[in-house]
Amino acid sequence: MGSLKPIISELKFTFKRIRQSPLSIAGLIIIMFYVALAIAAPILAPPQPDRDPYIIPNYGISPIPQPPSSQFIFGTTEGQYDLYYGCIWGVRTALRTGIMVTIGVLIIGIVIGCIAGYYGGKIDEIFMRITDIFYAVPTLVLAMAIIVLFGVGIDNVIKAMIITGWPTYARLMRGEVLRVKNEDYVLAARAVGCSDYRIITKHILPNAIYPVIIMATMNIGNIVLAASALSFLGLGSPRGYADLGWLISLSRNWILGLPGNPFAFWHTYTIPGLFIFTFVLGWNLLGDAFRDMLDPLIRRR
């Protein structure tokens, strides 16, 4: 059937593009490392049988964090929660949050953006005013309100982030649809008798979606940060849940260390902090790489 030659040569060009920029490679390696970590979590940090693997096991009741030792290589944090286990499974949580939120936000944003942009008129007006309303409330405040409404838990964090996140994508998508809608090939497709559904899915969407995808990849890092912020505020995961934000929140009381030894509990905040930092950095670099690859304006530069 269809010849694959042009597709393969374009893919080759894409890889060449990535190879040329060390930052893209760095981003790719970091994200690949974290994905591998998330996949291998049950092997790297085997959960105890018949327990929810996302609940960090704790050993004892002493509130004072223990430094890294041979038993706990990252040490333990307040309440003797195993930091190593928490970080490994926390990466899994972060990845899941980022991807689920991105998918949800993309679906809602693309559908609403397409409908509003393509049909225009009253439909456009209604949808865009709704997005304006969502925009008018600060994201974190709205997310907090939604979580308070639904209850604490990582699934509700994901829901709240989707509800607060889609307007940006809907707006971007609408703008792109408005641009593509006036292209001659859309008129030509209408002149041939194509239905609206077909025009949107075959002609408008493929030509309008790239900026939205680029933005989505660049935004995964921010989503993970925002989810961590919610956890830090105590609105994210329940106690004991493997979540990097919650681990940092636990270390809040130990940042000052002991009198005369300010870094006594350094591991409690540094290790989960480093995980979040590199994770977000990786996504941002990868987002840049995606832009280099997909944006036709800079792709050939």
Place this chain on the structure above:
Amino acid sequence: MNMEDDVILQIKDLVIRFYTYEGVVKAVENVSMFLRRGEILGIVGETGCGKTITSLSTLKLVPHPGRIEGGEVYVKTDDGLVEVTKMDERSLEGIRGRYISIVFQEPGSALNPLMRVGDQIAESLLTHRGSDYYSRALKIIDNEIKMEKGLLKRWRLMVERKLPLINRVKKLVKNEVRRDVISLLKNMGMPDPEKVYDMYPHQLSGGMKQRIVIAMALACNPSILIADEPTTNLDVTIEAQILELIKNLQSILNLSIMYITHDLGIIAELAHRVVVMYAGSVCEVAEVHELFKNPLHPYTKALLESIPRPNKPFKSILGTIPNLVNPPSGCRFHPRCSHAMENCRNKVPKLMELEKDHYVACFLYER
């Protein structure tokens, strides 16, 4: 103008207005014309005189913020005459591409850059004949199942018919459509159609793209083709090829073509009858020889005189095209007309048949 038997498209008193910020643009005022079966009707006029808008109205594709304010457009279909301007979108989809097709000016932008050109042609076939292809493929496969003796093989065929991923019906439809598209491309004089099917628009030259666009328009054997300056952006040799192609296709398929252009040379070459438009209204309608030999309307005369000729001083029509938000009263040409009379300022001239098939809208010929 009565509806004759061989008239295939008729526009009656069409009024199109654009509601813009600057005011209401009276783009098309009381335009009437008709198209006979198997003829090439040339529409000539300056930029912005409403040629394109008039042609788009036959498919009810007038772009926003334009609106069809009055008049009727009749198209002859298999179910008799239909009035297009009052149709809903769903039934329009059955007219567009099936009875009337459009070839646009810029072949580069009329093709989706992310779709194989073959698939774009196939789209038209699938939209209008999809169910035919499907039922034919179903019949073939059902026959195959009936003929098959071996129980196991028969069972396998039945499964293949239904399963979504290895759905043989879909595959068969795809192959059939591909075959039809390739034969269509061959008819368009496309070299190596098998290969061209899988190409993307950016891999093709302007002339090839225009051939693809024409193939797209003609995929479902429409009876009417609207060609909106299809050769404006091509160089002269390619232009000649495309004109030749249009001429050939017209005689082979007995197409009726509405050819929109501002190039009187092409009109002389191609058209059977000509409609001259000025500022949103029709000035003169005549057979092509009659028009060149015996132009009646002052605008037509001026237009013909402004064709550059060797050894003659260059002549142009004085004045500029009027702003259609506030068009001149009466005859829209009167501010630029050397024969303007009192009547021209106050009244709008009607299109009258002076001789057989020669219509003109001018008070000079009022009896």
